Amino acid sequence: MFGGITGLQDPKGTDWGERMLNTVASQTIRHLFTRSESVEVFVRCYPSSKLLQGSIDSFKMSGRGLVIRRDFAVEEMSFETDAVSIDFAGVLGGKLNLKQPTQAIAQVILSEAGINQAFNAELVQKRLVNLTLPALTELSGGQPVSFTEVQVQLLPQNRLRISAQANLGTGELIPLNMSLNIAVEKRRRISFKDPKVELDSVPENQQQISQTLSLALAEILDNMVDLDRFDLDGVKMRLNRLETEGQRLIFSGYAEIERIPRSA
Structure with missing residues (x-):
């Protein structure tokens, strides 16, 4: 197992450790939403041996057709971190845990119908x-x-x-x-x-x-829309700007991630 994590690649050239982390992260994040059309996670870690120390270069998530707390539809959501420190033992156990808080650049797109x-x-x-x-x-x-x-x-x-x-x-x-x-x-x-x-x-x-x-x-x-009322456990959203574009409302900002929540 550890040989695979530190260097073994599949025929497509994808490191086994990254693939395992992508799978664990995707499963963890999907549980944050009541429903989701798609959730994709991309983890970059080079050299892959850094994963043994729980260090990864970046973590990117993108999702479409998301529903939060049963009633709030999100057309698209994406976020990307810089370097992140994670608990490698947790990954082997199928869990994604941060060793320290991090920030992620975030974008959220709402549709007029969803609003x-x-x-x-x-x-x-x-x-x-x-x-x-x-x-x-x-x-x-x-x-x-x-x-x-x-x-x-x-x-x-x-x-x-x-x-x-x-x-x-x-x-x-x-x-x-x-x-x-x-x-x-x-x-x-x-x-x-x-x-x-x-x-x-x-x-x-x-x-x-x-x-x-x-x-x-x-x-x-x-006085109604305060993001602190919608925060997930361990995650705070902060906005820098918003823009109306046709029938879409686009928010850009960042997320302060103290820990990965287990459910919405």
Whole structure:
């Protein structure tokens, strides 16, 4: 076994130790997702004898069609580390453990359809329905207010359009339409700023309350997306920038990896 790890190559020229580590890493990472279309891992270690000391040159992962925590769809995700120190004995036992924390360059791509699907997730719904915020209940005569049928359309230059219905708990539904800027704030929050309320398609007798409720929804969204709420155990995501590109929202940043999590 150790002869293979330190130099034996298969007919295709792939080092056995790297292949074993790729297999272990792929199995470990797949368990982080509820579903995945594909997860590929590439480990580089030269000379391969360094693997015996747990030292590898780089670690790269790419995945497509991923689902995190049952409800959050990711079209593509990739990350790549520099040199990493791992527990070699753990690899032989089928586990991937880091000897010390590391960082990885990361990119995450969300689709417009996946974003809209996320608005049906329980984690999101509980921040949008049966709200009893004073500013809202004054409008509804003390009844809880719910924002439903939220739909997002990605626009150029990091803007998006949001349409929704506000249920005042009285049976009256108020249509909401607006566009907003989205940006990265403090490397961990997604901010929703500069809302432009669109009232052309709102009945005249509902326009004033639609304006107020649209701004209230924008404020709720601005306080909703904090990456610390979605961190995997032992992994923190930090963002440098985001960009809308057609029907895709592209995030780039890095991951602070303290340890490899065992499950999402």
